[in-house]
Amino acid sequence: MLNTIIAIIVSYLLGSISFSILFARWLRKIDIREHGSGNAGATNTLRVLGKGPAIAVFLLDIAKGSAGVLIGQWLGDGNAWIPVACGLAAIAGHNWPIYFRFKGGKGIATTVGALVIWAFLPTLIAGIAAILIIVVTRYVSLGSLIFAVLLPILFYIFDLNTSLIWGAVVVAVLAIVRHRKNIVKLMNGTENKLGGGKKGEPHGV
Numbered sequence: 617m618l619n620t621i622i623a624i625i626v627s628y629l630l631g632s633i634s635f636s637i638l639f640a641r642w643l644r645k646i647d648i649r650e651h652g653s654g655n656a657g658a659t660n661t662l663r664v665l666g667k668g669p670a671i672a673v674f675l676l677d678i679a680k681g682s683a684g685v686l687i688g689q690w691l692g693d694g695n696a697w698i699p700v701a702c703g704l705a706a707i708a709g710h711n712w713p714i715y716f717r718f719k720g721g722k723g724i725a726t727t728v729g730a731l732v733i734w735a736f737l738p739t740l741i742a743g744i745a746a747i748l749i750i751v752v753t754r755y756v757s758l759g760s761l762i763f764a765v766l767l768p769i770l771f772y773i774f775d776l777n778t779s780l781i782w783g784a785v786v787v788a789v790l791a792i793v794r795h796r797k798n799i800v801k802l803m804n805g806t807e808n809k810l811g812g813g814k815k816g817e818p819h820g821v
Contacts, residue, residue, distance in 0.1 A: 618696055623691040627684035627702035631709025635676040635717050636661045639669045649719060656713075657721030659756050661811075665711060674725050677770060681706050681729025685700035689733075703730030707787065722794040724760045727787055731767065734780050738770035754809035757798035764791030 636656045640648035643665060649656055652663040658677060662670035684706030685699045692698030710726040712718040731739040746763035750756055768784040792799070801807035 619693065620695075620701075623688050623698060623702050624705045626707040627687055627705040630680050630683055630687075631706035631715065632681060632713035632715050632720075634710070634713050634720050636672045636721065637713075639665060639673060642765055643669060649716075655715070655721055656719070658725055660721075677710065677714040677721075677725035678729035678732075680710070681731075682733050683725035683729075684731050696777050696779040700734065700779045703734060704783060704786055705807075706730060708792065711790070716792040722760070723790060724763065727764070727791070731784075731787070733775065733792055734783065735771060738767070738774050738776070742766040742770055750810065755802065755807055756810050757795055757807060760801060761791060761795055761799070764788045 626706050636658065637650050639661065640651075646664075648660060650665055652660040654660070658670050658674035661673045681703060685703040688699035688702030692702075707726050707730060708721045709720075710722045713720040713721050728739070728743065742763045745766055746759040746786045749762050750759035753759075765788050768781055768788055771781045771784045798807055
């Protein structure tokens with residue numbers, strides 16, 4: 617039990633390391649949450665800091681999601697629910713980071729990191745679908761939502777462990793909640809496209 621608690625807490629604290637905020641402070645001496653969309657994620661890093669920092673943030677955010685799950689596997693004593701809980705804790709840390717007044721990003725990159733350890737193939741399929749949506753529409757938010765919603769469906773089709781299916785359901789709900797403003801903008805036709813001008817709060821990961 618103690619190992620489980622430690623694993624979940626460490627995963628949350630790891631997820632709370634917001635690389636977009638740190639890079640913006642190091643490179644521009646700014647709070648990225650006060651620029652662009654105000655989102656602490658890779659897409660807003662691209663908008664505010666450029667491609668290099670955005671790629672670094674994206675990869676580091678993926679890495680902390682994967683690390684959370686691996687910590688759960690290491691300390692979980694074979695309990696399938698522990699890596700799932702640790703992955704969700706890392707995602708929660710990204711979304712609500714304790715180090716940065718609980719104002720973080722939308723968790724998609726960290727979600728990718730957790731999910732590739734949970735179940736690589738269905739995650740890859742969902743990721744390819746999301747990338748195709750982004751390429752065709754240039755809406756990162758729409759691709760992110762498609763990715764998240766496909767996950768529990770694919771996990772169920774692949775007949776994965778119940779813990780993973782429920783973990784994917786939580787991921788989908790979190791993504792919808794975190795992208796609720798983007799959903800409204802998509803419905804109104806005012807959502808920003810990748811590489812487009814600013815209409816409102818853009819999408820983000």
